Amino acid sequence: LNEQDAEFIRSSLEGVNPADITALLYEFDAEECKYVFSLLPKEVDAAILNDLEDDLRERFISEFSPEELAQYLEHLDSDDGADILYQMSIKKREEVIKYIENEEKASNILDLLRYDEDVAGGLMAKELIKANINWTILQCIEEIRKQAENVQKIYSVYVVDNLGKLVGKVSLKRIILAEDGVKIADIYDDTVVSVETYMEDEEVAQIMQKYDLEAVPVVNARGKLVGRITIDDVIDVITEMAEEERQMMAGISSDVEEDDTVWMLSKARLPWLIVGMVGGLAGAQFIGLFKGDIALIPALAFFIPLITATGGNVGIQSSSIVVQSLANPNVFSDGLLRRLMKVLFVAVVNGVILALMVFGVVMLFNRNEPLAATVSIALFSVVLLASFMGTITPLVLDKFGINPALASGPFITTANDLLGLAVYFSVAHLLYNL
Amino acid sequence: LNEQDAEFIRSSLEGVNPADITALLYEFDAEECKYVFSLLPKEVDAAILNDLEDDLRERFISEFSPEELAQYLEHLDSDDGADILYQMSIKKREEVIKYIENEEKASNILDLLRYDEDVAGGLMAKELIKANINWTILQCIEEIRKQAENVQKIYSVYVVDNLGKLVGKVSLKRIILAEDGVKIADIYDDTVVSVETYMEDEEVAQIMQKYDLEAVPVVNARGKLVGRITIDDVIDVITEMAEEERQMMAGISSDVEEDDTVWMLSKARLPWLIVGMVGGLAGAQFIGLFKGDIALIPALAFFIPLITATGGNVGIQSSSIVVQSLANPNVFSDGLLRRLMKVLFVAVVNGVILALMVFGVVMLFNRNEPLAATVSIALFSVVLLASFMGTITPLVLDKFGINPALASGPFITTANDLLGLAVYFSVAHLLYNL
Known part of the structure; x- marks a missing residue:
């Protein structure tokens, strides 16, 4: 690349899928990337810009002038264009839009910017094929021909009435198989699933998954067809949801990746570490109340990690099972009381098994009955309480x-650490008659 | 439902999307479900059977005879049929296949059963539209007409040569827009992305996400087109991957849901609880070595939960960042050494901040310099070591x-508990000159 052998780069990247070129660019620095961009056709550049991860794209955007960016946006769907504009200052946004030559594209993008990024309106593209219910198949094919350049993937043609209200859809397959004279009204499917502009992106993803849709039309509050959401955007939503959940479980408080700066990574991790630390310090104050007990029976201190670790593990298991149920709401339908009863049963089974094992091991190694009883009773109680808390x-x-x-992250662990200590030392205090 | 008012049920469910009926069935018991099934058209029953969650479906399957199941399979794509057969004993499988009347469907399903469920061959459907490169558009449309009933969603027509090798694809849009006389060879796109039968499902999902594909053709080792994978199956793979990962992080060792039995839930949770308990008992033995120190300075015991909790939190944060990078391999490209250096830097930043805070708090509440020094030095070391372990x-x-x-679950927490205790008591032993 350093030789700047333009002809060689150009020819070797010709015909390569833009997604593969994007992957290559992660290896280069901003200047090299800009050079490669200048060699490629504008529509390939646009596809690459669309593919890039958010943080790398932000760096890219700052390298390009509003005119250059506007040229790329001409080659993208309105929703992808809006996504890129969301990453800029409002001032730069306005300038970029000013330079977009295709006026329909510009007004489509402006339309989309009105919506939040995380509702159906912010996820949808304006590009779609719309047919009036009174048209013939030939009129519909004529419309497809006209829109062919704007709409990359058609999936279905959406059918609207004279007021622009969504009334159904026709698959491309049916259009191909229909006789020329047939009217849309004769072949369209009126049981179309649609979403409304204000619906949250996670709900849209659930609906598309439930009905196995590769595209869903978006209507406004009056039922008018205003856009459509395609499956690729929804896969991104599903992936992001999973990532967000993992970060919550890991106690990372903002969306970071390994290649972010040291400072960003530290900042994302510090808040929950501090929560854990405050919990640990509160625990220290609490154990301090039993200073005398520990001085008399130092062996009590030995089992502190056992109690806190088990409480933490049980709590996270319980909460993650509940979180999973909440994410798939149709899986169960039990009432709160029955659910808690079940959680209690599971906790009793596991608690008894763990308590018996611990009793055996402590007797074997320490030959100390009151200690074995204290640890196993405390462990059993902690399993029960931590299950309850986690649920x-x-x-x-x-x-x-x-x-x-x-609730599946450090939050529950910290809470259960304190709960576990309270139970453990209370049991010890009682059993030893201290 | 108890009134068994068949006509009412039939009419109220008519025109309802099968996915909605599936959601309803979760509320009923097996007998009621079977009754509803008997009232609905076979193709709706088939769609519902396909939609059901695995464990509920297993109960359903045992209620139906092989003949009944065969009738449902006639209405499903070969891949969905194979998925259902995977859930039966080999004996019942053979019987069901025997009763399938459509011989092509039966042989397609048998073909698919040869592959593992988690490779491209096990994910693909045999139903697709295939056109010879030498055909005209009209011949291609004729083929679509013939296959129209078998192939629900077409997406693209795959183009093969005379040997059946995949050479490209044509979108339905291009077919609609082409003039009648045109040949496939003139309009097909020869840069089609395909996967091979043995490719793992997770890799297929990554490829379809990377190239934004709604369907991908599957070829065998000789490049012959043998099937295609559609986006709905891949979304299931993505969702399952996320769920599997969450369960690993939560220390749940098999795929359970809140509505499983108490015994299944207990069994899934016990293994990692026992690992944690063994770790806790090992920790107890280890702290026992410092019995004398604790008897002399009971305050040392107070900070055990602080040390172990921080070690656990830091470890999970670090490992989940690495796991995320491993899942998106193109995001970074640093070598091992640079990555570890960066982890070290982040750990130093967070470690220093936490250690200073703890030093301040312990001085404030306990006014004990050696203790504050011990705890904060140990905490700093634990942050460093746990980051390293987690990475x-x-x-x-x-x-x-x-x-x-x-590595983002109880495994790392347990390991870091022990590591933390070792560091803490070693530092204490040194500083106090015990």
Whole structure:
């Protein structure tokens, strides 16, 4: 690349899928990337810009002038164009839109910018094929011909009435197989699933998954067809949801990746570490209350990690099962009480098994009955309480509109550490009659 | 439902999307479901059977005779049929296949059963539209007409040569827009992305995501077109991958849901609880070595939960960042050494901040310099070591072909608990000159 052998680069990248060129670009620095961009056709550049990860794209955007960016946007669907504009300052946005020559594209993009990024309106593209219910097949094919350049993948033709209201769809297969004279009204399917502009992206993803749709039409509050969402955008939503949940479970508080800066990575990790630390310090104060007990029976201290670790593990298991149920709402239908009873049963089974094992091991190694009894009774109680906490916390968070996955992370571990210590030392205090 | 008012049920479910009926069935018991099935058209029953969750479907399958099941399979794509057969004993499978009347369907399903469920061959359907490169558009449309009933969604027509080798594809849009006399050879796109039968499902999902494909053709080792994978199956793979990872992070060792039996839930949770317990008991033995120190300075015991919790949190954060990078391999390209250096930097930043805070708090509440120094030095070291462990463990697991997400669960927490205790008591022993 350093030789800047333009002809060689150009010819070797010809016919290569833009997605593969994108993968290559991650190896280059911004200047080299810009050079490669200048050698490629504008529509390939546009596809690459669309493929790039958010943070790399942000760096790219700052390298290009508004005119250059406008040229790329001409080659993208309106939703992808809007996504790129979301990453700029409002000032730069306006300038880029000013330079877009295709006025329909510009007004489509402006339309989309009105919606939040995480609702159906922000996810949809304006490009779609729309047919009036009174048209013939030939009129419909004529429309497809006209729009062929704008709409990359058609999936279905959406059928609207004279007011622009969505009334159904026709698959391309049916259009191909229909006789020339047939009217849309005779062959369209009136059981089309649609979503409304204000619907949240996660709900859109659930609907498309449930009905196995590769595209879904978007209507406004009056039922008018305003856009469509395609499956590739929804896969991104599903992937992001999974990533967000993993980060919550890992106690990472913002969307970071390994190639982010040291400072960004530290900042994303610090908040939950501090929560854990404050929990640990509170635990220290609490254990301090039993200073005398520990001085008398130092062996009590030995089992602190056992109690806290088991509480943490049980809590995360319980909460992640509830979080999973909340994400697939049709899987179960039991009431709260039956669910808690079941959680209790599972906890009793596991608690008894663990408590018996611990009792045996402590007797074997320490030959100390009161100690073995204290540790195993405390462990059993901790399993029960941590199961309960792990089940109830995500349900409460969900009730208040907070992402319940938050409860599968350091939050529940910290809470259960404190709970475990309280149970452990209370049991010890009682059993030893201290 | 109990009134068994057949006409009412039939009429109220008419025109309802099968996916919605499936959701309803979760509320009913097996007998009621079977009754509803008997009222609905066979193709709707088939769609519902295909939609059901695995465990509920297993119960369903046992309720139906092989003849009945065969009738449903006639209405499903070969891949969905094979998925259902995978859930039966080999004996019942053979019987069901015997009763399938459509011989092509039966042989297609038998073909698919040869492949593992988790490779491209097990994911693909045999139903697709295939056109010879020498055909005209009209011949191609004739083929679509013939296959129209078998192939629900066409997406693209795949182009093969005289030997059946995949050479390209034509979109339905191009077929609609082409003049009647044109040959496939003139309009097909020869840069088609395909996958091979033995490719793993996760890799197929990555490829379809990378190139934004809604369907991908599958070829055998000789390049012959043998099937195609559609996006709905791949979304299931993506969702399952995310679920599997969450379960690993939560320390749940098999695929369970809240509505499984108490015994299944207990069994899935017990293994990692036992691992955690064994770790806790090992920790107890280890702290026992410092019995004398604790008897002299009971305050040392107070900070055990702080040390182990921080080690656990840091470890999970680190490992989940690495797991994420391993899942998106093109995001970064740094070597091992540079990655470890970066992890070290992040750990130093967070470690220093946490250690200073802890030093301040302990001085404030306990006014004990050696104790504050011990805790904060140990905490700093634990942050460093746990970061290192959390980074290196998933990389090592990945090297040995084990799912690295395993390292984001109780595994790393347990390991870091022990590591943390070792560091803490070593630092204490040194600083106090015990």
